[in-house]
Amino acid sequence: MNTIVGLSTALSNSAVNIIRISGDKSLEIINKIFKTKETLKPNEIKYGFIKYCGEIYDEVLVSFMKSPKSYTGEDVIEINCHGGILITNKILDLTMKLGAKLAEPGEFTKRAFLNGKIDLTKAEAIIDLIYAKSDLELKCAMNQRTGKLYNKLNTIKEKMINIISQIEVIVDFEDEVEDVHKDNINDDIVKIRDEIKDILKYKDQGMIIKNGINTCIVGKPNVGKSSLMNYLCNDTKAIVTDIPGTTRDIIEEKVDIGGVILNLFDTAGIRESNDVVESIGINMAKEKIEDSDLILFVLDITRNLDEEDINILKFIENKNTIFLLNKCDEDQKLNYEDLLKVFGNKIENNLIKISVKNEIGFDNLRDIIKNKFLLEEINDNIDSIILTNKRHIEAFINCLNYLNDALESINSSIPLDIVSIDIRKSLEYIMNITGEDVNESIVDSIFSNFCIGK
Ligand SMILES: Nc1nc2c(ncn2[C@@H]2O[C@H](COP(=O)(O)OP(=O)(O)OP(=O)(O)O)[C@@H](O)[C@H]2O)c(=O)[nH]1
Numbered sequence: 001m002n003t004i005v006g007l008s009t010a011l012s013n014s015a016v017n018i019i020r021i022s023g024d025k026s027l028e029i030i031n032k033i034f035k036t037k038e039t040l041k042p043n044e045i046k047y048g049f050i051k052y053c054g055e056i057y058d059e060v061l062v063s064f065m066k067s068p069k070s071y072t073g074e075d076v077i078e079i080n081c082h083g084g085i086l087i088t089n090k091i092l093d094l095t096m097k098l099g100a101k102l103a104e105p106g107e108f109t110k111r112a113f114l115n116g117k118i119d120l121t122k123a124e125a126i127i128d129l130i131y132a133k134s135d136l137e138l139k140c141a142m143n144q145r146t147g148k149l150y151n152k153l154n155t156i157k158e159k160m161i162n163i164i165s166q167i168e169v170i171v172d173f174e175d176e177v178e179d180v181h182k183d184n185i186n187d188d189i190v191k192i193r194d195e196i197k198d199i200l201k202y203k204d205q206g207m208i209i210k211n212g213i214n215t216c217i218v219g220k221p222n223v224g225k226s227s228l229m230n231y232l233c234n235d236t237k238a239i240v241t242d243i244p245g246t247t248r249d250i251i252e253e254k255v256d257i258g259g260v261i262l263n264l265f266d267t268a269g270i271r272e273s274n275d276v277v278e279s280i281g282i283n284m285a286k287e288k289i290e291d292s293d294l295i296l297f298v299l300d301i302t303r304n305l306d307e308e309d310i311n312i313l314k315f316i317e318n319k320n321t322i323f324l325l326n327k328c329d330e331d332q333k334l335n336y337e338d339l340l341k342v343f344g345n346k347i348e349n350n351l352i353k354i355s356v357k358n359e360i361g362f363d364n365l366r367d368i369i370k371n372k373f374l375l376e377e378i379n380d381n382i383d384s385i386i387l388t389n390k391r392h393i394e395a396f397i398n399c400l401n402y403l404n405d406a407l408e409s410i411n412s413s414i415p416l417d418i419v420s421i422d423i424r425k426s427l428e429y430i431m432n433i434t435g436e437d438v439n440e441s442i443v444d445s446i447f448s449n450f451c452i453g454k
């Protein structure tokens with residue numbers, strides 16, 4: 001494999017930049033350009049200068065990690081240079097002039113995978129660590145990085161191989177397979193099936209942790225939707241006025257509500273309108289409701305319920321909704337009985353009085369959201385395996401389906417060697433997750449999501 005070079009830090013004017021070189025020629029390249037009083041030895045950092053053809057490029061610290069004890073498993077050199085864009089580019093160019101190839105995004109980690117330093121789940125955890133947006137996401141990524149999922153996959157793999165070999169022995173040595181053997185194999189498959197079901201238990205929460213909760217703020221005009229948006233973002237993202245119909249476009253922002261991300265959308269107040277622009281905004285709001293995981297339905301506590309509020313009901317019918325009675329800093333005109341009549345048991349446990357103006361009700365709102373999506377439960381079980389990667393979830397579901405097929409077969413009169421085919425298929429999916437048996441194009445697509453220099 002050729003020797004690659006990449007910038008491990010962002011290219012900007014900063015205190016320090018790190019240039020990483022990996023491959024057989026790493027040492028040869030650095031020895032040509034690094035002038036130091038001592039020889040560069042493995043696992044040591046040396047002070048010196050990058051100098052070539054009489055020109056001093058920079059004052060640097062250089063470290064050397066010898067193969068196989070390095071991130072990629074190859075000889076790795078890291079140059080800590082000054083964080084100037086020009087200096088960094090000049091050193092990068094120099095290493096390339098001397099034979100290094102510019103690394104593709106994720107190429108260092110891909111080499112670590114190809115050289116058997118890490119499996120795919122640990123490699124994917126590195127991307128998740130880098131891009132984590134919330135504490136929960138970070139914790140899940142760290143659990144995966146330290147091998148929680150990988151270890152589990154390995155034990156499942158061993159159990160599956162054990163079942164396959166049990167079947168082989170029985171089928172080879174006995175003309176008639178006894179029921180007791182079938183029962184044992186059935187029990188073993190059930191155990192693995194249940195373990196996988198357990199792993200998949202929090203898959204929906206895992207996707208929420210990774211992608212956030214798509215949350216649409218909905219209500220008739222002037223109830224305080226944009227005020228709520230601005231409050232939750234702690235910024236002026238949307239225009240607020242007392243003129244009904246202020247917001248037309250959809251305004252989007254990510255907000256961390258104590259460990260989990262809300263992808264918030266402020267929308268136009270929904271009402272009948274003859275204004276062309278406002279009507280477009282209202283239609284956009286209705287469409288946005290469709291792809292949301294959660295609706296924050298804002299009502300104005302200073303006005304009684306009217307047709308405009310009631311009309312909105314049909315758009316949120318099957319949606320997970322929290323009803324927010326805003327402006328509770330003022331006198332309440334909204335009649336609770338009417339509310340109950342119109343919205344029925346949809347409001348049960350989903351109704352909060354808030355005041356954006358006086359910052360009332362928001363702890364309650366955060367708690368209700370977290371409870372709705374079982375995020376408190378996740379927090380308490382953060383050390384169990386929580387899948388946050390769609391590729392893993394799909395593979396586990398496929399694996400589960402094959403195990404269920406195997407169980408169905410074993411309980412009918414289908415021969416055991418056919419059952420074995422289903423177990424082998426489910427094993428393939430497990431090995432797919434770790435990357436032991438995975439398509440090259442999938443590997444390429446995983447690493448292309450990495451940043452350059454990682
Ligand atoms: N008293 C009181 N007034 C509020 C509160 N929240 C918002 N308002 C006022 O309500 C009016 C409307 O606020 P907006 O946030 O623009 O309402 P909106 O729902 O986004 O309105 P449209 O964009 O027109 O649909 C403004 O005058 C706000 O200052 C609150 O908690 N208490």
Ligand SMILES: [Mg+2]
Pocket residue numbers: 225226227238239240246247267268269
């Ligand atoms: Mg608005």
